[in-house]
Amino acid sequence: xxxxxxxxxxxxxxxxxxxxxxxxxxxxxxxxxxxxxxxxxxxxxxxxxxxxxxxxxxxxxxxxxxxxxxxxxxxxxxxxxxxxxxxxxxxxxxxxxxxxxxxxxxxxxxxxxxx
Amino acid sequence: xxxxxxxxxxxxxxxxxxxxxxxxxxxxxxxxxxxxxxxxxxxxxxxxxxxxxxxxxxxxxxxxxxxxxxxxxxxxxxxxxxxxxxxxxxxxxxxxxxxxxxxxxxxxxxxxxxxxxxxxxxxxxxxxxxxxxxxxxxxxxxxxxxxxxxxxxxxxxxxxxxxxxxxxxxxxxxxxxxxx
Numbered sequence: 001x002x003x004x005x006x007x008x009x010x011x012x013x014x015x016x017x018x019x020x021x022x023x024x025x026x027x028x029x030x031x032x033x034x035x036x037x038x039x040x041x042x043x044x045x046x047x048x049x050x051x052x053x054x055x056x057x058x059x060x061x062x063x064x065x066x067x068x069x070x071x072x073x074x075x076x077x078x079x080x081x082x083x084x085x086x087x088x089x090x091x092x093x094x095x096x097x098x099x100x101x102x103x104x105x106x107x108x109x110x111x112x113x114x115x
Numbered sequence: 116x117x118x119x120x121x122x123x124x125x126x127x128x129x130x131x132x133x134x135x136x137x138x139x140x141x142x143x144x145x146x147x148x149x150x151x152x153x154x155x156x157x158x159x160x161x162x163x164x165x166x167x168x169x170x171x172x173x174x175x176x177x178x179x180x181x182x183x184x185x186x187x188x189x190x191x192x193x194x195x196x197x198x199x200x201x202x203x204x205x206x207x208x209x210x211x212x213x214x215x216x217x218x219x220x221x222x223x224x225x226x227x228x229x230x231x232x233x234x235x236x237x238x239x240x241x242x243x244x245x246x247x248x249x250x251x252x253x254x255x256x257x258x259x260x261x262x263x264x265x266x267x268x269x270x271x272x273x274x275x276x277x278x279x280x281x282x283x284x285x286x287x288x289x290x291x292x293x294x295x
Contacts, residue, residue: 009119013117022116046199
């Protein structure tokens, strides 16, 4: 299933966008639940209630799943690499966890800066 | 929420939780919906006889006293159909006290009502669908008998409950052959 990985792991958004996406899902799904109850109660039809809820869920999917531009308004600004001045430091062997905190690690992300 | 799959999982799980909350709210608000059903039961005739319990032609089976009733029902139950009603189960029971047992209840007639058109009951001189027979095989010592119409609304989402509607007194005469 490795050929599906580029599809499923795409659509990255920045941190402010992630917070916006999370709050959008909460409000949109709660509102669609409340609207579904009101529509069903007024029309006295249980099917109307669940159809409006399904429509609300589809609307939430469309609004939040795709990486719209308003999720990417505040991209992360990484500091420039300081490798122009010195060679990249070798990872020194450390003896204790306290020293490991001070050891220099070049790149923390597992796939580089694919932002 | 940083990539497509994460957002898909997050939205779907919260949607399922909200759906559960919606179902709970529907089932909790259903008993408070207004309904005003009209109901009336009149009793015409009660006759008692003795007969064999299992097989009328088998002379080795036990005999017991059976009561047969004739009754009328006039009811309009259309207002009990709300958005959460799947069907109405209407049944008539005979409740009485007998020596040794404080409450006895025998269901003698029932009907499943699925649509609003079937909810207007107008029965004339119906017989009981099921046998009215005491557990002790005779009606000896049976007192305070009542005939009660019950309605069970069966919801799509929620808890079934029982609504006793109207109770009229009933006297069960003893059969002539069983006077002991």
